[in-house]
Amino acid sequence: MGPHALLIDLVAMDRPPVSIPRAAAIVALTLLTLAGAGRSASAQVELSGSWAARNHEDGMERGPGPYAVDYTGLPINDDARAKALGYSASQLFMIERQCGLWPPVYLVLGPFGMKIWNETDAVSGETTAWKIGAWEDRATTTIWMDGRPHPSEHAVHERGGFTTGTWEGDMLVAYTTHMKAGVIRRNGVPSSDQATMTTYFIRNRDLVTVLAILEDPAYLTEPEVITKNFQLDSAPMRPIGPPCVPGYEGAGSDSVPHYLPGENPSIDELTTLYGIPRDAVLGGAHTLYPEYRKTLRDTYVRPEHCVRNCGGPPR
Amino acid sequence: MGRSVRTVRPLLHAVGVALMTLGASGVALAQVESGRGQAPPTPPLTPRASAPIDLTGDWVSVVTEDWRYRMVTPARGDYQSVPMTPEAVTLADAWDPAADEAAGNACKSYGAAAIMRVPGRLRVSWADDATLRLDTDAGSQTRLFRFSPDQATPGPPTWQGESTAQWELPRTGRGRAGGPPGEPPGGGSLRVVTTNMRGGYLRKNGVPYSDRATLTEYFNVVQHRNGDWWLVVTAVVEDPQYLRQPFSVSSHFRKQAGGAGWDPTPCSSTW
Numbered sequence: 374m375g376p377h378a379l380l381i382d383l384v385a386m387d388r389p390p391v392s393i394p395r396a397a398a399i400v401a402l403t404l405l406t407l408a409g410a411g412r413s414a415s416a417q418v419e420l421s422g423s424w425a426a427r428n429h430e431d432g433m434e435r436g437p438g439p440y441a442v443d444y445t446g447l448p449i450n451d452d453a454r455a456k457a458l459g460y461s462a463s464q465l466f467m468i469e470r471q472c473g474l475w476p477p478v479y480l481v482l483g484p485f486g487m488k489i490w491n492e493t494d495a496v497s498g499e500t501t502a503w504k505i506g507a508w509e510d511r512a513t514t515t516i517w518m519d520g521r522p523h524p525s526e527h528a529v530h531e532r533g534g535f536t537t538g539t540w541e542g543d544m545l546v547a548y549t550t551h552m553k554a555g556v557i558r559r560n561g562v563p564s565s566d567q568a569t570m571t572t573y574f575i576r577n578r579d580l581v582t583v584l585a586i587l588e589d590p591a592y593l594t595e596p597e598v599i600t601k602n603f604q605l606d607s608a609p610m611r612p613i614g615p616p617c618v619p620g621y622e623g624a625g626s627d628s629v630p631h632y633l634p635g636e637n638p639s640i641d642e643l644t645t646l647y648g649i650p651r652d653a654v655l656g657g658a659h660t661l662y663p664e665y666r667k668t669l670r671d672t673y674v675r676p677e678h679c680v681r682n683c684g685g686p687p688r
Numbered sequence: 689m690g691r692s693v694r695t696v697r698p699l700l701h702a703v704g705v706a707l708m709t710l711g712a713s714g715v716a717l718a719q720v721e722s723g724r725g726q727a728p729p730t731p732p733l734t735p736r737a738s739a740p741i742d743l744t745g746d747w748v749s750v751v752t753e754d755w756r757y758r759m760v761t762p763a764r765g766d767y768q769s770v771p772m773t774p775e776a777v778t779l780a781d782a783w784d785p786a787a788d789e790a791a792g793n794a795c796k797s798y799g800a801a802a803i804m805r806v807p808g809r810l811r812v813s814w815a816d817d818a819t820l821r822l823d824t825d826a827g828s829q830t831r832l833f834r835f836s837p838d839q840a841t842p843g844p845p846t847w848q849g850e851s852t853a854q855w856e857l858p859r860t861g862r863g864r865a866g867g868p869p870g871e872p873p874g875g876g877s878l879r880v881v882t883t884n885m886r887g888g889y890l891r892k893n894g895v896p897y898s899d900r901a902t903l904t905e906y907f908n909v910v911q912h913r914n915g916d917w918w919l920v921v922t923a924v925v926e927d928p929q930y931l932r933q934p935f936s937v938s939s940h941f942r943k944q945a946g947g948a949g950w951d952p953t954p955c956s957s958t959w
Contacts (some may be wrong), residue, residue, distance in 0.1 A: 380856075382824075406903060416865070427936040427937075428769060428840070429769050429770065429935050429936050429937050430753050430754045430769060430772065430937045430938070431753050431754060431769070432768045433768060433769075434759075434768025445755035445756060445759075446751055446753060446755035447750040447752070448752075460764075468918075481777040488815070535768075541857035541875070541877035542875025542876070543856055544910070571912060571913060573910050573920075575877075575906075575910075575920060576921075577856065577877055577879070577906035577907050577908070577922055578856075578906075580906070580922055580936070581921055582906075582908070582922045584910060584918065584920050584938075584940065586912055586918075588914075594914075596750060596912070596914070598750055598752055598918070598940055599752060599753065600753070600920060600922075600939070600940055601938070602936045602937065602938050604923060604936070626801070640710045643756075647756060647762070647763065647766075648760070648763075649756065649760065653755075653759070660753050660755075660759075660805075661750050662748065662749075662750065662751070662949075663748065663749060663751075663754060663807040663808045663809065663826065663951075664949065665759065666759060666760075666807060666959075669759060669760055670959060673760045675760065675761055675762070675763055676763040677763065677764065678763055678764050678765050678775075679762070679763040679764065679765040679766035679767075680763075681764050682768060683766050683767060683768060683923055684766070684767040684768030684769055684770065685767035685768075685770075685772055685777050686694055686771075686772060686932070
């Protein structure tokens, strides 16, 4: 019997009167429950609102998109690397792939802000779900807060996955499973349908830092960790998203654009433009740690001037 | 009606009993929390004793973001995603690492506004009950986060500036993040504001910040489901001279069981 049932008991005047000890017990239990609930709720923080992205890191990655072969900073394995090198962005022209949408991790990979709101139970006021609004190329994320379990491992996988959330102190922790196979970088570095993502929403005053930790037994040798900052924005965001309407963009329907092994023409682009050694361009966990700088010291040649995608204000 | 009165009266009595019970328990709880009922007020806990999260230990940076700007020294003129003013661009275009080295300014890219982005290891410890100390092996720098502002020693700007710290607490939550396994984290963060910094580089290739810059940071810890502890540092640099808007980045570090890999190195302008 939940607290709502207790209240109904108390206001049902046409029922036989309850005994004083029982009534006292009921009332005390109700008040204690409410007091406890208040304490629990106050440890949480308000996340509702419009949050503008602060893209002062990974600017290329989030904005125009990464170079075709730039796997720097990714703890990928050989399978992921091979699949990524076979990817051609021309696949996105194919009608059947135009509306594929990016996976949930696009929240931190992409350039957009986030509009968050909560849905509440009409009687208790408790939050039943947090919603993160869609963008043109990412579906709405629903973070279920009502304690429901994740589906069976055999259940259908959706583009947006299935996400539940809990509060850990003042931090919202979301856990996503049942995603479709997708990418962890928009140049084709893959994620599998076995991947999971844990997302921590950390609010500090008017900033929210989202920490996303992806785990993928198929393609990652260790968790991929990404953070992104958002600033509370008084201008309301209007999330717009699917439905997506595909259209013919000139791609033929008789083949899937791709590169055969050893034929990706962009494999040395980062080396040519920025002097990054190929071993680093192709990623791997060993390239993520400070020790790797000792290797780079012997192999990296700094170009004298930046020649492409250099940023800075207009001149 | 009479039946209703008979029903309501015991209920009102019950409410009174319950409220008295609650009140008594509240008093009892307050007495327990204060130690004794009539004891003199205890002095406030020190910042160290009242820490809601545990930042101490050894942490390693895991460079998954801005890799090309952090793991190597980028080319002159590569300013991607930094909101620089035209004046800053002019200055950065004239970046001369050899001249910096010769002038004794090799630590320009290891100042407070940049050091958390430099790949390396952190060692966090309490210098005293009101000062948290953060050492970096990269550049062998030391930051002191002082919880008592009057401890600050005014003087000329330094690479690490003067940092004032305060705990930002959730309204409740008695757990202690970073504590023993199994203990639920209660949340909270460390807010650090740093001023009086000597002008330096946000990026190693001469992207400048001035001695008028202010750095605001939030330190949070997270325990992931696989048991790993992560330190997440959210930083905002405001500089009326060289930045068109606040520069906001977040950096993450994984906790290590010990000091493996600790490798103090001197500052370098070129590498």
